[in-house]
Amino acid sequence: MEVRDVRVEDSPVARGRxxxxxxxxxxxxxxxxxxxxxxxxxxxxxSRGGNxxxxxxxxxxxxxxxxxxxxxxxxxxxxxxxERLTRIWRTWYPDLSAVRVSADVARPVARDxRVSADVAxxxxxxxxxxxxxxxxxxxxxxxxxxxxRESAPPAERQRIGDLITVLGFDIALERPDxxxxxxxxxxxxxxxxxxxxxxxxxxxRATRWSEAQWSLLAHGAGLASVALSxxxxxxxxxxxxxxxxxxxxPWGSHSVTDPLFSTRRTSIIYDGVxxxxxxxxxxxxxxxxxxxxxxxxxDTWTEENCGVCNKCLRTMVTLDACGVLDRCTTFPRHxxxxxxxxxxxxxxxxxxxxxxxxxxxxxxRDRSDIVRALDRAxxxxxxxxxxxxxxxxxxxxxRLALSAFRRESS
Numbered sequence: 001m002e003v004r005d006v007r008v009e010d011s012p013v014a015r016g017r018x019x020x021x022x023x024x025x026x027x028x029x030x031x032x033x034x035x036x037x038x039x040x041x042x043x044x045x046x047s048r049g050g051n052x053x054x055x056x057x058x059x060x061x062x063x064x065x066x067x068x069x070x071x072x073x074x075x076x077x078x079x080x081x082x083e084r085l086t087r088i089w090r091t092w093y094p095d096l097s098a099v100r101v102s103a104d105v106a107r108p109v110a111r112d113x114r115v116s117a118d119v120a121x122x123x124x125x126x127x128x129x130x131x132x133x134x135x136x137x138x139x140x141x142x143x144x145x146x147x148x149r150e151s152a153p154p155a156e157r158q159r160i161g162d163l164i165t166v167l168g169f170d171i172a173l174e175r176p177d178x179x180x181x182x183x184x185x186x187x188x189x190x191x192x193x194x195x196x197x198x199x200x201x202x203x204x205r206a207t208r209w210s211e212a213q214w215s216l217l218a219h220g221a222g223l224a225s226v227a228l229s230x231x232x233x234x235x236x237x238x239x240x241x242x243x244x245x246x247x248x249x250p251w252g253s254h255s256v257t258d259p260l261f262s263t264r265r266t267s268i269i270y271d272g273v274x275x276x277x278x279x280x281x282x283x284x285x286x287x288x289x290x291x292x293x294x295x296x297x298x299d300t301w302t303e304e305n306c307g308v309c310n311k312c313l314r315t316m317v318t319l320d321a322c323g324v325l326d327r328c329t330t331f332p333r334h335x336x337x338x339x340x341x342x343x344x345x346x347x348x349x350x351x352x353x354x355x356x357x358x359x360x361x362x363x364x365r366d367r368s369d370i371v372r373a374l375d376r377a378x379x380x381x382x383x384x385x386x387x388x389x390x391x392x393x394x395x396x397x398x399r400l401a402l403s404a405f406r407r408e409s410s
Contacts, residue, residue: 003070005023006048006053008048013037014037021034036052038230045230045234051075052228054068054082066099074103077264078262086098092250130233131159132236135186137185139277139315142293143272160238164198165186166223168201168203171302172301183197192289202222202225220239220254220270221261224237237267241255242277285319285322297311310346313341317337320370322365344377345380
């Protein structure tokens, strides 16, 4: 695949915005336009190089088995790490292909003696850069920004000053109304914390790029490409990680792979993986901003929480164990939350693992009603699995990412 006709122009859909766009031609035939829309106030920060295009296309190229040609300068460390990334992905998913990258090497903007032969350690460009964090309004992203505000900043960087919210990822491009309401909420959070909100729109998931499997392979690359589309502004961009080191497994956004999208100008930082999700909820539970804004649901594709999916129920019962659910205005009210929790199917490895963590939290906080509901969910799941497969569920099954990737790609 080849990147062609890269340009920055006024957005065709909204005044006061600019669009970074390119044509992507596929070796197997056909072409599509890929774009990133940003506020016109940041036009001077929009990338004129090849970094965002290599970052976003690399997972799709691995799936399609096509090499990547970018006729623009690409940062030397990102070029080197492209091979590392595809090797890691092929270790996780052997059906993927090796990818060769053809691009000019960008002139280094700074040198850093810490760069090693094995792991890229980007240094910032000359002059100050802003530090950003991707912000969905969820538990992980709230934890990242609130912990940054409450702890002393590392000596080598500034505090997080910008929040990035993206239209076209978990809220579809066809729902600008929902995105506008979400941005209103996030703007209030940014104002409370003395930060600036930058809303970005992209059509990546509306192109063939979606074949790269968002959850299992591509969403770290997608987020990194958004940050690199504004690389003139950022010296670092935080991606809030989930799951904890205990549960690391092949995934589309990962502590091993996301930092490899860094350049000498912009470090991509995968944050918060040392904490369990229940620990994060405990840490943010008393924040008024969380009570007014928390959004965890991906089933609605809007700014709302459905209140019935497993992710909503797990979050709600954790907030309940912390004694703050009644203060959270973004979740619908349940007449009997323990009953809804007891009816969950927790056969997915993420649900099974987190149920055990929530149970420990509920026990520690003397919430026997929650403990009983979670135990009922586990017993019910054992019965469901036995009916579906004829096999006994062990209590915390781990679905192999390789099998999932093959199944979802077929």
